[in-house]
Amino acid sequence: MNTAEIQALAQAIIHHHGATFAAQAPDGQIDHVQLTAQPVPPALRSEPAYLAALQACSALSFIAVDAETLAQAWQRQAERTNQFDATHWPDDPRDFGLAGTDPAQAFARCPRELGLYGVLPTAEWVGRMARAGVPTVQLRFKSDDRAAVAREVKAAVAAVEGTDARLFINDHWQAALDAGAYGVHVGQEDLDLIGHRDLETIRTSGTRLGVSTHGYAEMVRAHAVQPSYIALGAVFPTTLKKMATAPQGLARLAAYVRLMQQYPLVAIGGISADLFPAVRATGVGSVAVVRALVNAPDPEAAAAHLLERMKA
Template sequence: MTAAPSAQAIFDAHTARFGAATGDIAASFTRDDPVYRAAKEACLRLGFIESDAEVLAQAWQARSARLGFDAAAWPEDPIDFGIQPWPRDNAFAPCPKALGLYAVLPDAAWVGRMARAGVPTVQLRFKSNDPRAVEREVRAAIDAVAGTSSLLFINDHWQVAIDAGAYGVHLGQEDIDEADLGAIRTAGLRLGLSTHGYAEMLRVDALSPSYIAMGAVFPTTLKDMPTAPQGPARLAAYARLLRDYPLVAIGGIDLGKLPDVLPSGVGSVAVVRALVAAESPEAEVERFKQVLQNC
């Protein structure tokens, strides 16, 4: 996993982003500002990691400079985070704003099974160091969704996804610097990116992906997370900040937790074990879809 950016790097990047967003090239931040200092300390006490506390403190300082001091108001306006307005010249191909139930699956057989069960969005997360096995599985997954309405994203294997003509690619934070994002954009593939807090959200927002995944919402044992579980409250705050994007909630979500997640406003919920480990995956798909439709 790539190292987290330093607080100074975040500070410098946010200063530049805020100036660009507001058109004020003189926009600047200072760590001597009392709003910044109080917000940074408060966010650390609330359990935010250093990089996220840094982003929030600067956003709070920007909001205070823009509107006047209001300690009770959590920063949620994109302009205070330096988020650029849409449309954007560097945007990736769009995907539906509501991706619905999003199944993350281990192989092409599972992709085909869930596509035929009516899952609207599926992701192939196939792990192998054998390039030929990867290519076979990616192409098999593309064939498996043919004739269905499912949208297929390929996790990690972006070059094979381009060559095979996949609908989209999903990358984690550790993959962003290694992938050729320009090639993905030029090929017209949709791009989804994973995030685990404010700093990573700002990082991927600068790339203007097709959708942003946010997690882990609840504890998960599937992979090591760089942050503690975010919880529904933080998820809702993230969703309000990134409201112009299609958003996917992921991490430890099952049918019982779905009512806690959907009020956040995300248009999609990604699940892994909730389907693969279910006694009857097809029946579980129907239960998920019914809850999603009624909320």
């Protein structure tokens, strides 16, 4: 197949999916994000379906590692079905290498519906929101003082006692294990820092593991360790932390949910109360919030309102 024919396949993908994945944010419409086309990365294969998808996905604003992951999946989809179908966005786990893992090596399970998920800065906040009925809470305590971290994690574990809240500890996995926390949450960079041996220590302890992801390549990487849940974000722009990737938007979120259905999924990043119904409509079982709770004039009232929005 020549270059013109491959470009025609790429244009067919863009034609069928451009309105979904490359839509620009209309003025005043807050449930969309603005994305820009990306350079086409160097090709690693020569098959037409792969080359066409690599071009198309780059044009549809997917960064290089995600365009590559999608192009590989599109090629596998074509091989599996014996046809190139520009209308079918890849969403079969087999085409992303997400099948065939060993269940015995998976982390401990947690509910598919983690519900409202509060990400909180201190043990005091953890206890406050747990008592307010928030079903899943995370302590995101930033400190290089190991003794201070151990005290705060231990206090957070004590703070949820007598409530039904599930407590995850961000990053500080050893302190979480020492204190008996329900789970640990880590980012992509932490997977390298922790290492296989420490991940195995967490897994064999029965502690749950959540992993942040920001696109297709990171979801595939997270799957390799078979965590308890996967977080998908940032869905919308957020000023809470500097993000290495652009906001994902609802269309990508929905595509990620279709692909990663085998996991409990948490949507995070810039999600305000009015966006809860649209986010929940993608199929995620949990919505994580930070500022919607800690910046609220009445955090308990805000928690009650968000809990109702989870049902909408």
